[in-house]
Every structure is written in C-alpha cells, then in structure tokens.
Amino acid sequence: MSNNDDNLIHMVNQIAANLSGGRDDDTAASATCRHLETFWARTMKKRLAERVQGDATGFSPVARQAAMLLAERLSERQAS
Numbered sequence: 001m002s003n004n005d006d007n008l009i010h011m012v013n014q015i016a017a018n019l020s021g022g023r024d025d026d027t028a029a030s031a032t033c034r035h036l037e038t039f040w041a042r043t044m045k046k047r048l049a050e051r052v053q054g055d056a057t058g059f060s061p062v063a064r065q066a067a068m069l070l071a072e073r074l075s076e077r078q079a080s
Helices: 003-020 025-039 042-054 061-079
Strands: none
Touching: 003 025, 003 042, 003 061, 025 042, 025 061, 042 061
C-alpha cells in the first residue's frame, strides 16, 4: 500500500465517521459516497475505488461500504 493510499483511506475514514453521527450504516455510507462524488477529484475517486476492490484493509465498515458504492457507480458510468 502506498502512502497516497494510506492518506485516501485515512480521509475517507474521517469523512465516514463525521457523517455517521446518529445515522444507520447504509445512510452514512450513502452520504459518504455522495460527499466523495461531489468533492473529490476524479483521480482520487478512481484510486480509492481500485484500492477498495483490491484490498479493503484499513477501511472502517462505513468507509468500506461507501467506497464500494463509489466503485459501483464509477463502473456503471464507464459502462454507459
């Protein structure tokens, strides 16, 4: 795992923690994914999606769910 991957994982874990307050995991993961889609650069989103699909260690459960959702959405967009 590269240092850049460590930073991405750290950031997505923080975002997920901040958006989880009082929400169930599915809602928090959806909100986290929406945040990533809105505010992260395309290259960051792509790298995060590749990372979570290859090795999901280091992710909190909500962050992992959000990253997988992001990966699915990016894949769907590429297919269309």
